[in-house]
Amino acid sequence: MKSLLKFRVLILFLTTVFMVSCDDIEPIDSDLQIPVNNPNNPNNPTDPVATASFKAKIDGVLWTAESSAALIGGNLMAINATIGGDNGESFSFLIDGVATGTYPANDNLLTYSPAGTDFGWTSSNFDNPTENTGSITITNINTVAKTISGTFTFKGYWSEYPNTIAPKNITEGVFENVPYEDYVDPANDTFFAKVNGVEFVETDILAVTVNEVIGIGAANTNDQSISVGVKETITPGTYPITGNIATDMVQATYKLNATTSLASNSGTVTVTSITADRVIGTFSFTVVDGTTTYTISEGAFDVEY
Numbered sequence: 001m002k003s004l005l006k007f008r009v010l011i012l013f014l015t016t017v018f019m020v021s022c023d024d025i026e027p028i029d030s031d032l033q034i035p036v037n038n039p040n041n042p043n044n045p046t047d048p049v050a051t052a053s054f055k056a057k058i059d060g061v062l063w064t065a066e067s068s069a070a071l072i073g074g075n076l077m078a079i080n081a082t083i084g085g086d087n088g089e090s091f092s093f094l095i096d097g098v099a100t101g102t103y104p105a106n107d108n109l110l111t112y113s114p115a116g117t118d119f120g121w122t123s124s125n126f127d128n129p130t131e132n133t134g135s136i137t138i139t140n141i142n143t144v145a146k147t148i149s150g151t152f153t154f155k156g157y158w159s160e161y162p163n164t165i166a167p168k169n170i171t172e173g174v175f176e177n178v179p180y181e182d183y184v185d186p187a188n189d190t191f192f193a194k195v196n197g198v199e200f201v202e203t204d205i206l207a208v209t210v211n212e213v214i215g216i217g218a219a220n221t222n223d224q225s226i227s228v229g230v231k232e233t234i235t236p237g238t239y240p241i242t243g244n245i246a247t248d249m250v251q252a253t254y255k256l257n258a259t260t261s262l263a264s265n266s267g268t269v270t271v272t273s274i275t276a277d278r279v280i281g282t283f284s285f286t287v288v289d290g291t292t293t294y295t296i297s298e299g300a301f302d303v304e305y
Contacts, residue, residue: 050147054081056091056173058112065091070148070180072098075204075219077138079148079178088115091173093136093152100141105134105154112156112170121156121168133157134170147177191218193226193283193299195254200226200296207279207303214279216301225255226296228283234271241267241285252285254294262287262294278304 054065065081072078077095082088094109105123113120125131134154141148152173158165189205202218209215209232217227229251230239239250243265250269255261267285274280283299 050145050177052147052175052177052179054091054175054178056112056152057171059168060171063089068175068178070178071182072141072148072180073182077148077180079175079180081175081178084115089113095136095138097138098141100138102135102137104132105136105152106131108136110134110136110152110154110156110170111159112168119158119160121170122159123154123156125155125157131155136173141180142177145177146180148180149176149178151175189301189303191216191226191301191303193218194297195226196295197297200224205303207301207305209305214305216279216303216305219255223255223257225253226299227253227255228269228281228299228301230269230271230279230281234274236271236273238268238270241265241269250283252283252296254285254287254296256289256294260289262289264296267296278302 052068054068056063063083066083067085068079068081070077070079075096075098077093077098079093079095080090082090090113092109092111092113095103096108097103106125106129108123110123111120123133125133133156134152136150136152136154138148138150140150152175153171156168156170158167189207191202191205193200200218200220202220204219206218207214207216212232213229214232214234215227215229217225219225231249234249240248241250241252241264242248243251243263245251252264252267252269253261254264264285264287267283269281269283269285271279271281280302281300283301284295284297285299286296287294
């Protein structure tokens, strides 16, 4: 049960696709590894940009980051702020969108993690996923200076399940002039699937590992996505999808549109090869929306994570 909530959060977020993935970028984890404050404009190194800042109150106590950074790509913004570097305290945000505006906390992923642990307080309530836990507002994206600014507030629930740690209230969150980089998909990843016999034509392929779980997915231009999650400890073989996130080694979801994500409780995932940084496999599953069944078939992935 150790990583049950993070497994669930990962699968739910993958259905809103896109996630970033490369050798040293894991944006859901508290150890989000992206280049920290660059004092210069990356497009023009001789032009200084405003100093980045990131702060919030955690149960009324002021928290101020030592470093902060962001990535923007596909339909995702990833923002990270830390004290103490790797394995230190951190805030990590994954936002399903790349424009200014307000985003609900429970539909995205906002996390505060203390030092020395893979767990933290997230903006999703495992027992009540629809709870309005707060929001994050992107107030400015400066595409010339490559900086992002905004505000946030959310109620965080501990990510280890069963949850015996009290929630935390994150208030008065403000980040200004956080430098961001543009993210480009790895060119050597492949993904294929059919939905009711019609090829799913993806525009983004993604893979990310989070706390013993590898998430693989793809999105198209119609705000639809297909995602598969497998435990990082998995070995080659065929595994059933039953919908029981507490016991299944694999999960799968089909996002039908911007508001409807359908988790599968019937299907299989076959892992044919897995190494320290790459996983290859096939999958098929069904999901149901009311009286309509969607069959995902001929699924295949070969991705770096």
